[in-house]
Every structure is written in C-alpha cells, then in structure tokens.
Amino acid sequence: MATKEDYTAVVIGLGALVLLAKWGIGQIPKAAIDKVNIIPESKEFLEGMIQGEPDPIYIPQETVIKGVKTRLSPNPPPEEWWHDFGDLEADRRPPILVERGIDVPTPPVLGIPETTTAQKLGIEVHEIGEAFTPEGLWSGFKRDISFGRWR
Numbered sequence: 001m002a003t004k005e006d007y008t009a010v011v012i013g014l015g016a017l018v019l020l021a022k023w024g025i026g027q028i029p030k031a032a033i034d035k036v037n038i039i040p041e042s043k044e045f046l047e048g049m050i051q052g053e054p055d056p057i058y059i060p061q062e063t064v065i066k067g068v069k070t071r072l073s074p075n076p077p078p079e080e081w082w083h084d085f086g087d088l089e090a091d092r093r094p095p096i097l098v099e100r101g102i103d104v105p106t107p108p109v110l111g112i113p114e115t116t117t118a119q120k121l122g123i124e125v126h127e128i129g130e131a132f133t134p135e136g137l138w139s140g141f142k143r144d145i146s147f148g149r150w151r
Contacts, residue, residue, distance in 0.1 A: 048122025056110035
C-alpha cells in the first residue's frame with residue numbers, strides 16, 4: 001500500500017513543472033534557445049556509448065616527411081593481418097605475413113583516434129553499463145572477495 005512519502009516526490013515534481021511553465025520558460029530569450037544545438041554532441045555521445053573505446057588506428061608505414069619517404073617500422077605485418085589476428089594470443093595467431101619474408105617482423109605503429117568530450121562521456125557510460133553485465137558483475141565479485149588480488 002502506498003504511503004504519504006511515495007507521493008511527496010510526485011507532488012514536488014508537479015509543482016516544479018508548474019512554476020517552470022509559468023515563469024521559467026518565458027524568461028529564456030528565444031535567440032538563446034535557437035543557438036543551443038545539441039544534436040551533433042548527442043550523436044557523438046551515442047556513438048561513444050554504443051561503440052565504447054575506439055580501436056587503435058593502423059598508421060601507414062610509408063610516410064612522406066618534407067619530401068623524403070620514411071619507414072616507421074622496418075617490416076610490419078599488413079593491416080589486414082593486424083586487424084584479423086592482432087588481438088589473439090600469440091599461440092593462436094597464424095604466421096605473420098610481412099613484406100620482406102625473411103626479415104624479422106616488427107610491430108606496426110598504431111595511433112589512438114581523437115575523441116571529443118561528448119564521445120568520452122559516452123565511452124564512460126558504456127563502461128559503467130558493462131559493469132552490470134553478467135561478466136562484469138562476476139569480475140567485480142571476484143575482485144571484491146579477493147580484496148583486489150584476483151582479476
């Protein structure tokens with residue numbers, strides 16, 4: 001059965017809406033309302049919230065700096081190999097295909113993509129949401145019962 005405390009928040013909220021509708025909205029200049037455009041930031045926020053942390057960018061190994069071709073990494077694997085197998089454990093990866101097959105393969109140069117403030121906030125919301133998935137709850141429980149030693 002509902003008690004008096006259950007309706008208190010509803011009554012306060014309705015009172016605030018009435019006061020805002022009567023005096024608050026009319027005080028904001030129309031020009032200020034037209035200038036506020038949150039649609040681009042909302043798209044970036046949702047993109048960060050849905051995708052989470054962006055993947056590293058595979059930087060092209062041959063770059064031209066002041067007219068001179070330079071190599072960032074002597075013998076990197078191709079981008080397709082890195083995207084397909086780069087996140088697997090070393091014992092599960094197929095042989096590394098490189099440009100010069102007999103030379104020692106070197107890791108590619110990866111860059112971190114730029115994120116806006118809205119995307120960063122979306123990524124943080126995404127990470128908080130992942131904490132409430134079954135895997136996230138289980139890992140949090142393991143960490144709690146082991147006082148932070150079990151990850």
